[in-house]
Amino acid sequence: MLDKKALDRAEVAAQCPHCGHQQSAVFGQLKRDPRVTCLACGDAYDTEPDKLEQQIAQALRSAQQRLNRQMKRFK
Numbered sequence: 001m002l003d004k005k006a007l008d009r010a011e012v013a014a015q016c017p018h019c020g021h022q023q024s025a026v027f028g029q030l031k032r033d034p035r036v037t038c039l040a041c042g043d044a045y046d047t048e049p050d051k052l053e054q055q056i057a058q059a060l061r062s063a064q065q066r067l068n069r070q071m072k073r074f075k
């Protein structure tokens, strides 16, 4: 089960399509407003929360699996 709060707090990397600058953004904010303003060139662009959600879900799952494996090792 995916923790909704963990998802909303997760940081994602947004990349500016104009200059390529990467900056982190909080997913919960992007869901409300997918528009990000590039800190490097000042351009505004839209992120894709649906795609980002899949990336985060995957990252959270693999982090959970790593944790489970470590827990087993210490038993």
Ligand SMILES: [Zn+2]
Pocket (backbone or CB within 6 Å): 016, 017, 018, 019, 020, 021, 038, 039, 040, 041, 042, 043
């Ligand atoms: Zn930019």
